[in-house]
Amino acid sequence: MNYILIILEIILLFTSILLTVKKIGKNGLYYLIIIFLILSSLMSLKQIEIFGLEICSGFILSIGVFICTNILIQQHGIVELKKIITTNILTLMLFYGMLLLSCIFQGSDINFYANATYDYIFLSNINLYIASIISMTVSLYIDGYIYYFIKRIKNKIWISNILSMIISQFINVIILILIAYLFKLHILELIILLIVSYLVRIIVGSISTIVIYLSMKIKS
């Protein structure tokens, strides 16, 4: 079941990117970055089983942020990176800030259990929020520069995309897992989780090259 849902999520991700590029254009990619950032943060609260290992479920949408970044850099150059990084930091900080503020609110007596569940869900993973902000900011910055650097040397989309994904996802996974799970998991479990998360991200990230090619075709 999980594998089917992963494929469905990938289809949803790729379709939404292509449709947005076609219908809205450049600004649409920024809207998608914001939507993917928030939804991937939320989805990472749930752990799913893949290849017998538990990983955070938000990884596909978080790769969506990198795909949108690479499309923006491919089409409009490195000048977009600063704006993407600022958007990323502001979005995550405002979203987590609002969530945490809402948890401080004293819940009403009516619908008591829903209020208590709400607080429990959003207050129990503060380290994941911090990990998410740091890992996304650092890895997006590195991804953007590597993509642009390889684009300038080789000017081949597939080389730029795959290489930038390989490096940026490695940094993303390491920072995220070390901050979020360092003292929660055994060291061996941590290493396996790191390797599996990284491999799954690389596979999805590599497939996304097709989306960048198609988006270029749509643009032209």
Added chain:
Amino acid sequence: MNIIITILILLLLTLSIVFVSYFFKREGIFYLLPLLIIISYFLSFKITDFMGLNLVLSSITIGSIFIILYVFLEKGVKKDIQNIKNITILTSILTLLSIIIMNLYIAGVNDILSPNIKGLLFSNLKMSISFFGTLIISIYVATFLYDNFKSIKVNPIFSMILIYIIVCLFSVIINFIIGYVNILTLKEMLLLITSNFIFRIIILLINIPIILQLKNNRRIKL
């Protein structure tokens, strides 16, 4: 305590709108829209006690979505209004589908949060659908009414308040009835609808100076 946090959230929202309009110009306000929609969606799951009244937290944030809508309605550029509609639909569909996919995933055995997430977001899926449904309809209705009021030359501030009253009443009634039927008693539901409706109108009245300030802001001028 709840009053202080409400003021804090209102300040945070207002400052973020002003901040993005100054630093990212008009695009920044559009970027804020998907963020506000998703935040409002999550906050709609918590009911808090506000001076003895039951207040759904999204009532605080949803006003900001309408501030953005009114600023661009006042500017009168059809392309911007269409952009707002597109963003709302895109955000709603993606959020709803992601929530459904997330809850269909089979959770790992050590995941203790999963049953709670499922209980809060998925078991009351009709509430999520009604939230996004009423939001999209409200934006369409507000745009339609604004155009009609403008053609008969109604005062902009008066038309803004009147439109918000109509849209707010519609969304609060539909959203809360669908979301809380079989959860709350009829009396609780009526009180919830009334208190949230009044609260949303007060929030709009507080925000009118911001709308006027943003409307005259040179940076978001076309």
